[in-house]
Amino acid sequence: MMQTECRRCPLRKFPIFVKMTDREVDFMQSFKVGELKVDAGTTLMMEGSNSPQLYTPLRGMGLRYKTFESGERQVLNFVLPGDFIGLQAGVMHEMQHSVEATTHMTLCVFDRKALWTMFRDYPERAFDLTWLAAVEEHFLGESLAAVGHMDGLGRVARAFVRLHDRALAIDLVTKDGMHLPYKQQDLADALGLSLVHTNKTLKKLREREIAIWRDGQLKILSYPKLCAMAELSEAREPVLRPLI
Amino acid sequence: MMQTECRRCPLRKFPIFVKMTDREVDFMQSFKVGELKVDAGTTLMMEGSNSPQLYTPLRGMGLRYKTFESGERQVLNFVLPGDFIGLQAGVMHEMQHSVEATTHMTLCVFDRKALWTMFRDYPERAFDLTWLAAVEEHFLGESLAAVGHMDGLGRVARAFVRLHDRALAIDLVTKDGMHLPYKQQDLADALGLSLVHTNKTLKKLREREIAIWRDGQLKILSYPKLCAMAELSEAREPVLRPLI
DNA sequence: CGGGCTCTTGACACAAGTCAAATCGCGTGG
DNA sequence: CCACGCGATTTGACTTGTGTCAAGAGCCCG
Structure with missing residues (x-):
C-alpha cells in the first residue's frame, strides 16, 4: 500500500501545528524512512532501551509510562497523532519511559541517525525539536501540578x-x-x-x-x-x- | 570585578557535565553577555513573561514553580549551579513557570537572540540544548512518578x-x-x-x-x-x- | 459453559489535610 | 536593653479524602 507523503500529511493542516515551509516538508520527506502499522498492545519503546527509530503517530492512540520495581506504573501522558516518540532515545543515551500502542496505530518512521543531519543542515527543524521538548516539559509540569494540588x-x-x-x-x-x-x-x-x-x-x-x-x-x-x-x-x- | 571566563568556568570540570571542545567553549564565551548577581528572593523569570535573557547559575540556589489561581504553588524543581534557565522562553512564546532565587546567586547571562545563532552555526550546541530539555523532561517525569505513587x-x-x-x-x-x-x-x-x-x-x-x-x-x-x-x-x- | 478482563459498589482503615496554638529566632523600634 | 511583631518550625487533636479489600455484574471469547 502506498504510504502517505509528507506533502499530503493529514496532520499538517491543523492550526495547532507550526507551519512548515515547502523546503522543510521536502526535508521531512527525505528524513522519513517508512510507515509502521502496529496492533493495540504493541510496545513501541522500552524504558532503558535505545530505539534506532523515532516515530510520529498519524493515527491511533498510545501511552507513555514508567514502571516501578513494585510493578505499578505511572502514566506520563497519552500519545495522540502528531506527538513525537523517541526524542529521549535520540539525544540521551536511552529512553526513560516506555511507549505502548493502546489502539492500532499508524506511525511515520524516522531514522535516528538522521537526527544529526537535522541539527547540521536544518537548524529550523532542530529548533523545532527543542521547542517540542519544551512543550513536553510544559505539559509534564502541568501534570505534576495537578497531581500535586488537586x-x-x-x-x-x-x-x-x-x-x-x-x-x-x-x-x-x-x-x-x-x-x-x-x-x-x-x-x-x-x-x-x-x-x-x-x-x-x-x-x-x-x-x-x-x-x-x-x-x-x-x-x-x-x-x-x-x-x-x-x-x-x-x-x-x-x-x-x-x-x- | 572581573567576570569568570567560560574557559575557567568552575563548573565545567565536574564529570556530570558533558565535555566541550575548545571551539565550543570559545563560542560559549562569545554567547555570554555578562554576569548577574542577585539577592535571595529575586524573581528571575515570571510565568507568562518572555525574558530576553537566559541564565546558567554559577553559584547559589533557586527554585522553579507554578502558581495557582488559589495562591498555592507547585515547585517543579530546585535550581542548582549548572542548570539552564529560560529555555522555554527561548523556544516557546513565554515561560510556563517562574524562577526565583532562594539564596544570593551568580548567573551567566546569555542573550536570547543568540539562541538562533547557536542553532545556525553550532549544531553541536543546539543538540546539547535539546539534550538538556530532554534531561529536564526526564526529571519532571520522575517527580510526577514520585508524587503519583509514593x-x-x-x-x-x-x-x-x-x-x-x-x-x-x-x-x-x-x-x-x-x-x-x-x-x-x-x-x-x-x-x-x-x-x-x-x-x-x-x-x-x-x-x-x-x-x-x-x-x-x-x-x-x-x-x-x-x-x-x-x-x-x-x-x-x-x-x-x-x-x- | 467457563475463564478472564473490565467495570462497579460497599465497608473499612489509614495517610494526609486542616485547624489551632505554642515555641523559637531575629530584627526593629521605643 | 527589652518589648514587640513577624516568619519559620513544631506539635497535638480532629476530619476527610483516598487506598485497600472483597465481591458481584457485565461482557467477550474459546
Missing part, C-alpha cells in the same frame, strides 16, 4: 479537558464525543489515583451530568463546568507545537 | 537523595552535609504535601537517624536507608547533562 475530581476533569482540547485540535471530536480507548486503570495511573477511586470519581461526573466516558467514548456534557472543576479558564489559547 | 516518607527521601546526588556532583557536599537553603514550605510544595505533614515526616527521618535537615543544612546519616526509602538503587549511574 483532588480526584479536579484531576479527572483536567485530564478530560486536556484530552478533549487536543482531540478537537486534530478533528477527532464528533457530536458523539471523542474516542478515548484507554482503560480506567490507565487514567488512574496517569492521575496517581487508585482504580477504585477513579471509578467512583467517574461516576460522580456521570451523575452530575458533566461528562460520560463509556465504551471507549468520552462525551462532555458541560464543558464550562468541567473547566471550572479543572481550574482552567474556558478561553485558553491553544499551545502551538511543531510537527516532526 | 507516600510522604518516600517522597521526602527521594528528594533528599536527588538533591544530595546533584550537590555531590558539583562538589557542594562537605563532611557537615550540604547547604539546603529552602523552607519546609518549599519542599512541601515540591512534593505535593502539606507543610504540617512535611514537618512531621522530617521529624521521622530525624528520629530514625536517617537524615537531619536543620538551619539550611542537610546531613544524611544513612544513605543506604534513605535510598531504600526512596526506592532508588544505591548504585545508580549519574545522569549526564550538557552545560550551557
